[in-house]
Amino acid sequence: MKKLILGASILLSSLNLIAQTNEKELLEKSAKASEKALDTTALGWKKAGNFTFLFNQASFNNEWLGGGTSNMAGNFGLNYDFNYNTSTSVWDNKIILAYGITKLKDQPTTKSDDRIEFTSLYGKKAGQGYWYYSGFLNFKTQMDSGFLVNSGVKTKISHFFSPAYLQVGPGMLWKRSDNLKVNIAPSTSRLIFVNDQFSQFGSSFGVEQGNTSRFEFGAALNAYYKLNLMKNISMENILNLYSNYLEKPQNVDVDYQMNLVMNVNKYISANLSMQAIYDDNAIKAVQVREIFGLGFNYGF
Secondary structure (H helix, E strand, O other): OHHHHHHHHHHHHHHHHHHHHHHHHHHHHHHHHHHHHHHHHOOEEEEEEEEEEEEEEEOOOOOOOOOOOOEEEEEEEEEEEEEEEOOOEEEEEEEEEEEEEEEEOOOOOEEEEEEEEEEEEEEEEOOOOOEEEEEEEEEEEOOOOEEEEEOOEEEEEEEOOEOEEEEEEEEEEEEEEOOEEEEEEEEEEEEEEOOHHHHOOOOEOOEOOOOOEEEEEEEEEEEEEEEEEEOOEEEEEEEEEEEEOOOOOOOOEEEEEEEEEEEOOOOEEEEEEEEEEEEOOOEEEEEEEEEEEEEEEEEO
8 A cells, every 4th residue: 555655656746747847848938939929020120200390489579678589490300210120130221301490580591400311221140149240321411502691791602412421331230229239330431522613612521622522431430329218208319430541530520419309299299409510621610500499299
C-alpha cells in the first residue's frame, strides 16, 4: 500500500512538473508571439501631419491715448511625415511648408514667414543595435519674394527658388525611434542656387558675382527630437549643422528649429515656432524668427 501511495505521489509530481514546464513554454511562446505582432504593427507606412492657421489682429482708434498701431497678421503651416519601415531598413520623409504675412496700418504688407523644406533619410540596418548605414537628402527654398527696406527704398533680394539649398550625402544614422534620431554624414555635398539678377552686382548667399550656383563639400549633422512636455503639449526640435571643408571649415552653419504645439482641443491650439540660423555666407550674424499665435489646428 505504501509503495502504491509513493508511486502515485511520484507520478502526480511528475505530471505537475511536466504541466508547469508546458505552461512556462506556452507563456514564453505567447510572449514572443505578442512581441512579434507588436513589431509587425510598426512595419510598413506610417503617416502623420499637422496643419495650423494662426491669425492675430489689433485695432486702435485715433482717440486711443495708450498708443499703438493697428495691425493684422496671418500664418499657415504644414508639417507632414511619411515614414516606411521594414525589419532591416527605415525610410523617413518630412515636408515643412510655412507662409505668413503682416500688415501694419499705413504700411505695405510684408511677409513674416516663408519656407519650403523636404528631407528624406534612408537607413539600412547595421548590426543589432540602433545604428544604420544611411543616405540623406535635404532641400530648402521659399515661395515668395523677399525685400529689404533701407531709408524708404525697397529692394528685392530673393524670390522663389532663389536662394535654394540642396544637401546630399552618405553617413551613419542612430535612430532610437521616430521621435529621436541623429544622422552623421561626413561626406556631404551642398549646392546653393540663386537667380543671376541677385548676383550680377556682387555675391549673394555665398554665390559669387556673376554665378548662379555654389558648390560646397563638407560634413553634416542632422538631429531630431520630439517630446511631450505634458498632456496636449508637444515640442519638436530640429538641428542641422554643416561645415564646408573647402572654405573656413571652422565656421559651422547652424539651423535650429523649435515647434511647440499646445492643444486646447482637436481644432484649437496655441503654437510657438522659433528658428535660429547662422550662415556667414548669407550674413555674418544670427538670424532669428519667432511666431506665436492662437489658431486653427488639424492633425491627420
